[in-house]
Amino acid sequence: MIYLDNSATTKPFSEVIESYTTVSQKYFGNPSSIHRIGMESEKLLIQAREQIAGLLEVKSNEIYFTSGGTEGNNTVLKGIARTYKGRGNHIITTTVEHDSIHKVMEQLEEDGFSISYVPVNEFGQVSIEEIIKHIRKETILVSVMHVNNEIGSIQSIEEIGRLLSNYPNIFFHVDGVQGIGKQVISLNKAKVDAYTISAHKFHGLKGNGVLYIKEGKRMEPLLAGGGQENTFRSGTENVAGAVATAKALRIQLQNQKEKLSILKQMNAYLREQLARIEGISIHSPDLGKSIPHILNFSIEGIKAEVFVHALEERDIYISTTSACSSKTNKISKTLLGMGVPEQIAESSFRISLSYENTMEEMEKVVDAIKDIQKWLRGVMK
Known part of the structure; x- marks a missing residue:
């Protein structure tokens, strides 16, 4: 099997x-319990929090465990809106955010908030000038993704953070689900107030996530209950999940240091080979503007779903768009926002790599794409 849908989800590291199995079996106590078994679980939870904080170079009291990216994004957006609605009702985001941002924005609009959707350029990137143009005295939040989940474009998080530092009443949230372990970022240097992470995007387990919230930043919790996670995220803690997430993040960041150059080579090879095939358009910006993990392209005149299933017959797995939208057959809003014609955008594909992939796999994928495209064009004649 050649698995190239890593932006949808990754295969967990063994x-x-x-670690998840060991903790679940040996340290199953409730961390809130005062007996020895509970205290052993609490100790592991504290260690996992400290490990993740160390990897992200932040404080341990700035790390909160969640169920993943969707919860993290909802928590920040709704929490800030509810906490600071007396100060202002305006929020800025971009036209290319994940649905776990856009759907929340739609809900907030129904609640009376005003949302500005900043457009992107032909590289899928938002400009600092565009954000500045939309700032008002009522603005309380700016939310921008770190790395686009469809084309891999990188947003200028540090520049945006420096800009927003001049507006102390504006909260800066970054959806880092596709960024962590793929694009280097210093949360402190970027002056990020909140950063969302999902474990299953870096070979952790589904249903586990991390939310960084800068010390001193206040917002109402999304979940009320027993007061876990320093009263911010109630619910019995998933100790095994937290420990597993810390391990996955450590391995992913190590791989980023050791294997990023190999990943760039694979991306460059794919770009070069695909660009030679008639009818193929590459949408992901050049490396530097995008991460090497994602390559988005279109094959003119080919139905995306048919092509994906043809590759599947050869045990090769890619996707047509983000996993959350693939079954609805929606045309990529990111590609449309970049100015890609609708007819081209509806035949788009996403190859998403991990540090586990190899150059030998890329050669097989290119050969398969060439064969299937030739075969489909023959069938369509």
């Missing part, structure tokens, strides 16, 4: 599964 070490992650082992």
